[in-house]
Amino acid sequence: MPSARFDLSDLTPGVLAILGILVLFFGLFLFYPILHVLMNAFYTDEQFSIEFFGLMLQSPVQQRALINSFELGIVTTALTTIIALPMAVAIVRYDFIGKGLLGGLALVPMIMPPFVGAIGMKQMFARFGSINLFLLETGLIDAPIDWFGGGGFWGVVILEALHLYPIMYLNIAAALANVDPSLEESARNVGAGGFRLFRTVTFPLMLPGYFAGAIIVFIWAFTDLGTPLIFEFREVVAVQIFNMSTDVHANPLGYALVVFVVLVTLVLFYLSKRFFGGRHYEMVARGHVASASKRATSLETVLIWGMLLSITGIALIPHLSVVLTSVTERWFMTVLPSDYTAAYYGQIFAHDLTLLSIRNSLWLSVMSTLIDIVLGVAIAYLLTRRRFPFRDALDAVAMLPLALPGLVLAFGYISGFSGTFLDVRVSPVPLLIIAYAVRRLPYMVRAAYAGFQQMSVTLEEASMNLGAGPLRTLWKITMPLVLANVAAGAILSFSFAMLEVSDSLILAINEQYYPITKAIYSLMGRITDGPYMASAMGMLGMILLACSLLFTGKVLGRRMGQLFKV
Amino acid sequence: MVSLTLRGITRKFGDVTAVDDVSLEIAGGELFFLLGPSGCGKTTLLRLIAGFYAPDAGSILFDDHDVTRTPPHRRNTGMVFQNYALWPHMSVWENVAYGLVLRKIPSSEQHDRVSEALEMVRMDQYGERSPNQLSGGQQQRVALARALVIRPDVVLLDEPLSNLDARLRLEMRDEIRRIHDETGTTMIYVTHDQKEALSMADRVAVMDLGAVAQIGEPRSIYDRPANAFVADFIGETNFVAGRLTRSELPLAVETAFGVLHSTVEPVEDLSPGDEVVCSVRPEDIRVSDPDAAAGEEENVMDGVVRQTVYLGDHEQYTIRLGDGTPMKLVDHRSDRRLAGPGAPVRLKCDASQVVVLGKPV
Numbered sequence: 001m002p003s004a005r006f007d008l009s010d011l012t013p014g015v016l017a018i019l020g021i022l023v024l025f026f027g028l029f030l031f032y033p034i035l036h037v038l039m040n041a042f043y044t045d046e047q048f049s050i051e052f053f054g055l056m057l058q059s060p061v062q063q064r065a066l067i068n069s070f071e072l073g074i075v076t077t078a079l080t081t082i083i084a085l086p087m088a089v090a091i092v093r094y095d096f097i098g099k100g101l102l103g104g105l106a107l108v109p110m111i112m113p114p115f116v117g118a119i120g121m122k123q124m125f126a127r128f129g130s131i132n133l134f135l136l137e138t139g140l141i142d143a144p145i146d147w148f149g150g151g152g153f154w155g156v157v158i159l160e161a162l163h164l165y166p167i168m169y170l171n172i173a174a175a176l177a178n179v180d181p182s183l184e185e186s187a188r189n190v191g192a193g194g195f196r197l198f199r200t201v202t203f204p205l206m207l208p209g210y211f212a213g214a215i216i217v218f219i220w221a222f223t224d225l226g227t228p229l230i231f232e233f234r235e236v237v238a239v240q241i242f243n244m245s246t247d248v249h250a251n252p253l254g255y256a257l258v259v260f261v262v263l264v265t266l267v268l269f270y271l272s273k274r275f276f277g278g279r280h281y282e283m284v285a286r287g288h289v290a291s292a293s294k295r296a297t298s299l300e301t302v303l304i305w306g307m308l309l310s311i312t313g314i315a316l317i318p319h320l321s322v323v324l325t326s327v328t329e330r331w332f333m334t335v336l337p338s339d340y341t342a343a344y345y346g347q348i349f350a351h352d353l354t355l356l357s358i359r360n361s362l363w364l365s366v367m368s369t370l371i372d373i374v375l376g377v378a379i380a381y382l383l384t385r386r387r388f389p390f391r392d393a394l395d396a397v398a399m400l401p402l403a404l405p406g407l408v409l410a411f412g413y414i415s416g417f418s419g420t421f422l423d424v425r426v427s428p429v430p431l432l433i434i435a436y437a438v439r440r441l442p443y444m445v446r447a448a449y450a451g452f453q454q455m456s457v458t459l460e461e462a463s464m465n466l467g468a469g470p471l472r473t474l475w476k477i478t479m480p481l482v483l484a485n486v487a488a489g490a491i492l493s494f495s496f497a498m499l500e501v502s503d504s505l506i507l508a509i510n511e512q513y514y515p516i517t518k519a520i521y522s523l524m525g526r527i528t529d530g531p532y533m534a535s536a537m538g539m540l541g542m543i544l545l546a547c548s549l550l551f552t553g554k555v556l557g558r559r560m561g562q563l564f565k566v
Numbered sequence: 567m568v569s570l571t572l573r574g575i576t577r578k579f580g581d582v583t584a585v586d587d588v589s590l591e592i593a594g595g596e597l598f599f600l601l602g603p604s605g606c607g608k609t610t611l612l613r614l615i616a617g618f619y620a621p622d623a624g625s626i627l628f629d630d631h632d633v634t635r636t637p638p639h640r641r642n643t644g645m646v647f648q649n650y651a652l653w654p655h656m657s658v659w660e661n662v663a664y665g666l667v668l669r670k671i672p673s674s675e676q677h678d679r680v681s682e683a684l685e686m687v688r689m690d691q692y693g694e695r696s697p698n699q700l701s702g703g704q705q706q707r708v709a710l711a712r713a714l715v716i717r718p719d720v721v722l723l724d725e726p727l728s729n730l731d732a733r734l735r736l737e738m739r740d741e742i743r744r745i746h747d748e749t750g751t752t753m754i755y756v757t758h759d760q761k762e763a764l765s766m767a768d769r770v771a772v773m774d775l776g777a778v779a780q781i782g783e784p785r786s787i788y789d790r791p792a793n794a795f796v797a798d799f800i801g802e803t804n805f806v807a808g809r810l811t812r813s814e815l816p817l818a819v820e821t822a823f824g825v826l827h828s829t830v831e832p833v834e835d836l837s838p839g840d841e842v843v844c845s846v847r848p849e850d851i852r853v854s855d856p857d858a859a860a861g862e863e864e865n866v867m868d869g870v871v872r873q874t875v876y877l878g879d880h881e882q883y884t885i886r887l888g889d890g891t892p893m894k895l896v897d898h899r900s901d902r903r904l905a906g907p908g909a910p911v912r913l914k915c916d917a918s919q920v921v922v923l924g925k926p927v
Contacts (some may be wrong), residue, residue, distance in 0.1 A: 458651035461618055464638040465645040466665035466716060476664075480655045559852075 015386055018378050025375065026397050029434050032264065033412025040415060041255035055253060061235065062257070069222050069237040072156060076221035078216050079161035083311055084168035084213075086534045090304045092176040094312075102308040108167045110316040111545040113164040113499045115226025115521060116538035117318025119531055121159060121228065124321040152231035160221045162315045175209020176202070193445075211272045214403070219265055223405035224519070226501040230524060237261060238407055239500070245414050245506050256438040258411045262404075269403055315486075319542065322440075326535035344536035353511060354537060357519030364429065364515055365497035368436035372493045375437070376444025377486060380476075383445075384452035385460075402442040406502035409435055413507060428507045432515065435503040440493035447489025451482030495545045516541055567594030568719035568752050570615070570630050575624035577610055584610040585621070586776035592754065592769075594629075597746045599763040600756045602773035603799065608756045611773070612722050615754065617641050628719055633890040644713030645722040648729065652697035658684070658708050660692035665716035666685045683715035684708075686745060703734045710742070714749065719890050723755040727762065741768055753769050760800050765786060780833075794926040797845040804851070804893045805843040806867070810922065813838050817922050824868040828920035841925040850919035851895040853883070853904045853911050865920065867913045869893060873906050885911060 049359060057063065091103050119433045124130045132144040225238040233239075237257055244254030296304060326344055328337040348354040379398050401409070417423055422430055459481065463473040479486075504515040514522065516537060523534040570592040577585040585607045592598045600608040613619050615626060617638035625634045633641055644665075647719055652661050662683055666676045684690040689706035697705055706726060713721055726742070727735045743766050746753050757763055763770045764784040772787060772795075780792035791797035794805065808821035818827040826844050836842060859914045869885040872892070881903065885893045893913060897904055905911050 297631075456649060456651060458647040458649055459653055460643065461616075461638070462647060462651040462653075462712075463664070464618075465616055465643060465667040465722075466712070467639050468664075469637075469639050469644070472668070477653055481653070 001308070015382065015388065018382065019388070020294045022375070022379065022394065029413075029438055030397070030400065030404075030409075033416040036281070036416035037258050037262075037412045038254050039407070040563060041259040053358050057254070061251075062240065062253070064235045065237050065240045066260070067151070068233075068235050072153070072224075072228075072236060073218040075221035076164065078153065079157065080165040080168040081210075081214065084172055086171050086307060087165075087311060088172035088176055091309065092173050094294060094300060094304060095174050096296040096301040096304055097460040098116035098305070102305070105312045106169060106308060108312065109162055109319070110166045111120035111175060111495075112319060112538065112542050113226055113501050113517065114159040114417065116322060116499075116516075116534075116541065117163065118155070118159050118227050118230035119520075119524065120323075120325050121155065121318050123325050123531065124154070124317070130321075145534070150395075152233035155225075155231045156164070156227050156233050157221075159318060160224060162318060164217045164220055165311075165315070168217055170212025172206065173220050175206035186222050196246075208272075215268050215272055215276045216257045218268065219403065219405060221260060223502070225407060225505055226394030226521070229505075229521065236400045241407055241411055242502075242506060246509075254341050255393060255409065255415070256275060258408050261408055263404065265403055265408075274422050278452065291489050306403075307373045322535045322538045322542070325531055328532055329512065330495050344532045345539075347533060347538065348536050351533070353498055353519055353522070354515065354533065356512065357514045357516050357537075358540070359512060360499050361517075363483075363514040363524055364432050364436060365494050367433045367492050368497050369494040371433065371437040372441050372444040372492050373486065375490060376441055377482075379441075379445050383449060398445045399442050401439050406435070406439055406500065407440065407506070410503045424507050424509055428509060428513050430449065432503065432507050432513070434486075436497040436500055437493075439500065439503065440496050443492045443496070444486075444489040447485045447492070448482060451485030454476075455481050495548050498544060499541050568909055569752060570720060570752065570754070571592040571627040572611075572615075573625045573627070574613070575614060575621045575626065577607075577614055577619055578620050583776050585614065587624070588773075588778055589624075590771060590778065590781070594750065594752055595750050597743070597753045597755065597766060597768045599767040599770040600754065600773060601760060601763040601770050602758065604780075606773040607776040608758075608773050609724055610776075612645075612724055612754060612756045615720070616643050616645050616722050620646075642716070642719045643722050644718035645715055646706075646709045646713050646724065646726045648725045648841065650697075650709040650729075652705055652708055654697055654804050656697075657693065658689065658695050658697060658700070661697065662712045662715050665712065669716065679715055680711075681833075683711040685739070686714065686748070687711045692792075692863075696884060701731050703738065706730060707741075710745065714745070714751070716749065721751050721753040721877055725756055725758070727757075728759075735762075742766065749849070764800070772799065772800075789921075790830060790833065791845065791921060791923065794843055794845070794923045797921060797923060799845065802894060803845045804895075805845055805848050806843070806887075806891065806893075807843050808837055809923065810840045810842045816917055819844055819922060821867075823887060824866060826865055826920055827917040828922045829917045832922050834924045836922065838925060842922050843925050845921045845923055846915050848882070848894040848920060849895040849898070850915050851893065852914045853895065853897070854914060865915050867893070867916060869911060869913060871907050871909045871911055873907060874903065874905075885913060 034472070087106060091099060091106075122129070126132075132141070135141045136144065160476045223238050225242055228234065228236045228239050229242070237260070241257050241261070242252055244257070324337060327340045327342060348358070379394065380413045383395055385400075413422075413435060414424055417431060418425075424431055455478070460477055463477045464470070468476060472562050498515075499517060501513070501517050505521060508514050511522075520534045520537045523530045523537065570587055570590070572590040575585055575588045576583065588607075588611060589719065600611060609617065614621055617633070617636060621634065625632055628641070649812040651791065652658075653664075655662070659680060662680045663676055666679060671679070680693075681690060684693060687710050687904045689707045689711060690703060692700065692708075697708065700708065702757050703751055706729075710726070715766075723742070727738050730738060739762060742753075755763075755766070764787075769781060769783055770787055771781045774795050780787055782790075782795045787796060788800055791800060795801050797804075806819075806821050806823070806826065808826065810817065810820040811820050811825070812818035815829055815831065817832070819826045819828070819842055821844070828844065851873075869887040871883060872915055875885040880896050880898045883895045883897065883904065885895065887893060895913070
């Protein structure tokens with residue numbers, strides 16, 4: 001069988017043209033901005049120097065920010081592990097009534113960026129927020145509890161953990177499901193059981209999958225911008241970079257910080273690749289969940305239901321608080337709002353800023369999704385159907401944005417394209433579209449890749465054999481068969497683009513170009529109706545996401561879960 | 567009926583030469599088999615004929631047309647894939663009609679031809695079904711109909727029966743042979759199953775390491791293998807090593823057990839003094855009591871019975887010769903056992919059943 005790494009006869013002019021476009025795209029919008037940041041961080045006055053890094057490490061503010069960010073990342077990762085591990089074991093290893101429903105519910109918290117939840121949470125857990133007031137009224141406590149202690153640190157951690165545990169859960173579940181049941185059976189056969197079995201066989205085998213999830217969670221928490229901003233926990237790396245992005249020319253410290261983030265990311269991925277053979281890029285869609293599961297007893301069923309429902313319940317508190325805040329007329333020193341109103345929803349569509357931002361986000365996301373469809377399908381097609389030099393490199397590059405914090409990319413765009421026709425001060429629209437597209441491309445590539453891979457090449461060959469040319473085969477056979485996957489990838493890309501935070505906050509400078517997320521952020525600054533309108537906007541985002549997920553669910557049916565496997 | 571000519575076809579994948587300088591002539595209307603172990607290049611050769619690969623060297627002709635550089639969709643071949651490759655998003659009917667739609671056949675004629683093709687494979691009741699509602703054997707039939715309906719110049723079958731169970735496989739052998747005879751289309755059939763090839767083929771090309779080892783009718787390949795690989799791969803055989811002492815008929819080979827004579831003209835070029843092996847089929851060996859056959863000295867070997875296996879319609883014996891060489895023999899009269907384990911026996915074979923072959927390297 002053909003096993004060669006590449007085949008020159010596969011390099012048709014069409015393939016070469018696609019490769020050329022991809023090289024240009026990634027070169028210009030992925031590598032150039034990062035290189036630009038690197039150059040600026042290391043070269044001062046045409047000379048190589050690490051002066052900025054010295055400055056960065058000496059400044060007490062930056063020191064504090066670095067430590068805080070690391071703590072955020074570590075604590076959030078630990079917390080998501082504690083939540084997700086038992087969930088994954090329960091869902092992968094047991095069969096029980098309502099498994100599909102609970103498994104789906106567990107993913108719901110993903111539908112909202114944590115910083116929107118932060119708005120509602122502030123309302124609920126503030127010094128004189130609902131929870132404290134409730135506890136005071138019932139006499140359980142005498143003085144209000146500082147829930148977000150440490151200047152908002154725990155608030156940020158909790159929100160990120162509640163938002164990110166589904167990612168951890170999906171990765172652990174996939175890793176668990178991929179552990180060949182026969183390996184566990186043979187361990188049991190020689191006498192290992194219970195926790196010993198888990199510790200000596202199952203856990204080591206699922207470790208690569210776990211680390212893949214842990215790294216994504218860590219980087220996310222390490223570089224999240226929105227949540228710390230809302231909690232005004234400003235001494236973190238992300239907020240520092242955000243502040244410096246407005247004057248990239250005057251303050252070179254921003255470059256050094258961005259380079260530092262890139263380094264942390266690289267080191268983590270290098271380590272995981274080094275120790276786990278880089279398995280985190282593997283497709284997880286092939287796991288056989290059913291083969292390893294056993295029927296839960298009624299007691300186990302009750303325990304599992306209890307655990308899953310309470311996790312989901314707690315994870316949905318931010319959402320609930322956003323809902324409540326959005327319909328609040330008056331909410332001051334009472335457990336629940338004293339008066340309700342739907343007025344803010346009306347105002348969203350009357351208010352210039354909000355209406356414009358919805359229109360902007362729709363337009364930007366549609367455009368970026370179109371780019372993702374074209375590029376993602378082309379890349380997946382090349383990776384699965386053609387043999388050409390540097391295939392692995394293309395694979396790695398297409399997946400790179402998954403590991404690359406949005407912050408880094410946005411900062412690179414601001415500095416790298418300033419003074420060109422793409423300058424964000426002229427119009428951030430092109431760069432916003434491209435940033436969204438680059439950031440969400442991995443989802444699209446993966447979804448399409450899975451589709452192409454599941455589909456036997458002989459289906460296409462049979463079509464050509466019967467007289468259909470390559471284009472007609474693509475249209476009549478290939479596309480219909482991968483349509484579901486492409487749709488899933490596209491909807492996911494679209495939804496995440498609609499609620500993209502760091503790129504939007506950094507790149508959209510003028511109010512007329514604000515996307516939804518930046519509008520929400522700027523609304524928070526308004527004392528009077530800010531939080532209410534922001535919550536109403538957040539609700540709108542959630543509804544939109546929920547709808548698109550429902551639609552995807554209808555298209556994909558039982559394969560829905562694969563969509564979220566990062 | 568289209569004839570096929572392959573001239574000096576070579577195809578490499580990286581450092582591996584999958585097909586090595588293969589030349590073949592396939593007559594119009596022939597049911598031609600490419601037979602060989604996995605990795606011998608037979609599927610690659612079929613895919614070269616279909617146009618899914620381009621050869622590194624050589625040319626492919628359909629009648630007099632050179633199609634070497636013609637893309638697969640302009641070759642008018644009908645291929646049946648090992649996994650059937652039925653499109654799951656189309657019904658059986660749509661699958662079969664696909665090639666006709668591409669050829670812009672008027673819809674009334676399309677209808678007739680699809681019905682006819684489905685009837686031929688006895689699937690006319692299943693047009694509305696989706697492929698994944700069909701059993702393996704039914705999918706196989708639909709795949710065949712889809713390939714035949716376009717009236718291809720040549721039908722290419724890539725291990726079409728390998729995914730079916732044994733009983734269905736036997737049934738489909740007859741079906742394909744029948745359909746071949748009814749349509750008269752040139753067919754090239756790839757398989758690793760020698761029984762399939764021997765029972766169905768007009769002619770067989772046995773392939774080894776990317777090259778053609780022997781071409782011929784099933785009978786001649788079985789009875790007169792061209793080399794030790796073919797003798798070993800097709801059916802079962804015993805090899806007795808020796809040295810050729812006489813290269814004219816009858817050939818004489820000196821072995822550890824005496825001289826073996828052969829009246830079969832060798833295909834290979836052999837001269838006296840060459841190291842050779844004598845191939846004798848298990849069913850061509852007879853057993854006699856060493857004492858009773860004391861007078862016979864022509865083509866005999868003495869040994870001891872190691873094992874006998876009773877298989878209903880026949881019995882298999884394993885006999886160890888003096889130097890340890892194992893010999894297999896088959897006796898089709900199962901009403902009696904020739905000799906039990908441990909018994910000394912004398913094996914005998916006709917000079918017309920001994921094939922002298924160059925010693926494999």
